[in-house]
Amino acid sequence: MEFRNFHKIAFITLLFCVPFAYGWGIDGHLIICRLAQLRLSETAAEAVSQLLPAYANNDLGSVCSWADRVKFRYHWSSPLHYIDTPDNVCTYEYNRDCKDEDGIQDRCVAGAINNYTTQLLSYGKANSASQYNLTEALLFLSHFIGDIHQPLHVGFTSDRGANTIDVRWYRRKEVLHHVWDNNIIETAEQRFYDSNVDELIDALQKNITTVWSKQAKAWEACSKTACPDVYASEGIKAACDWAYKGVKEGSVLQDNYFLSRRPVVNLRLAQGGVRLAATLNRIFR
Template structure:
């Protein structure tokens, strides 16, 4: 893993850098904490080998790394989201997976496919040597989270809700940030004693109880990774829940929060289950 030496030095400098992109820090942490206990023995071993030492074996602790490196890896910014045509509420890979310059495959679905393919070389030493598989693991884990945030598959004109100014109760915010952070943070404060661990525990219990039958279907995929299906779900959730009833200057309070909290919890749970299933398929 010689190619990882420079990366480990670089990433160590970023651990304490604050970030508020994608899902917020808690959202990505939750997805990776849901995923890690669901890994097969082979996948858990591979993840352990690829994680940087300072992560202490905890994938969740580095699941926001991909947001922190945008200032250095400028090329990666377009890989966190998908812009879809306004108001169509549909996603098509060939139409939508491109960056602002029209370069194909540069979107979060394309990134998931790319880093999945890189990680498939893990057991082929000669092939793996051309990639930094630690970075590939962290990018894949992060992007599997991003694609489950509904406004990361949002409308082109408002940049996934980033240009829609609203109020979250009494505070000014943009709609995208509400889905990244505010719904999760408000839920933690109101229902989980301000503890992200309690929220993770609740979601894990729901996955094995009220969502147990659904969770089996969430994990299913006929290939190694199925980001196009997740993106199609995302734009539907964006239209049905994130954008619905919201306009410039809207004040979003309990009616919006309590109904949308269920959607956020579901997408976090799906993201965690699917990240684990994808890593299990990659590492056999």
């Protein structure tokens, strides 16, 4: 499966010439990629270092939102950030759900993860340089593994993953999708980490290596190189159990919602980081 000839478009020029729009939000993607880079094997770390653009200074997190920045120029990539599932069914099936609005199969975030994983498996082979842009493949894969862990990126079809559900986040008017992309993380940073994302990353990393250490080994498990269907199934369950639950048009979401949903967001960020690292480690053996 190939997603247009994206690799033929100049990579560097796109970085500064498009509007900003984000999935998990800048900090969410930054967190996942920073957590992942801490867990890379020596071989994978070297491959990532070779593929990252020089201006990234070997910091995968610094370019983890690139895929959001370029979707306004790479219009074909927009459907690759999410999956629409049937309303209120609360399950995910690849053959049923992984398609774009025109019904083209494989064009969803799970399909994109499979595609860019396959591309990156060509790293180091003789024809990889001419066939694929592996720098872009790395940045797309890193971003999409983050996206699939945001529950509302595997949300309901009719509300476009809660993008049409207007709510209030405390006093601020938002849509429910944005609450999960940004507001829960931002409020947690302000309230518990002195608005310092690095402190939140440190706290999550500590939990991964201590209280979540046994769970983290299970998160890594995958019978293939990448397992996006597992992550998507978890995502729609979390969307039903936590994101959508108790929310309707015009709901005011305050401490009760924030404090009960914050652990879910932390868990999904941690899972995203652990699984991105595990996927890259399997790709770059």
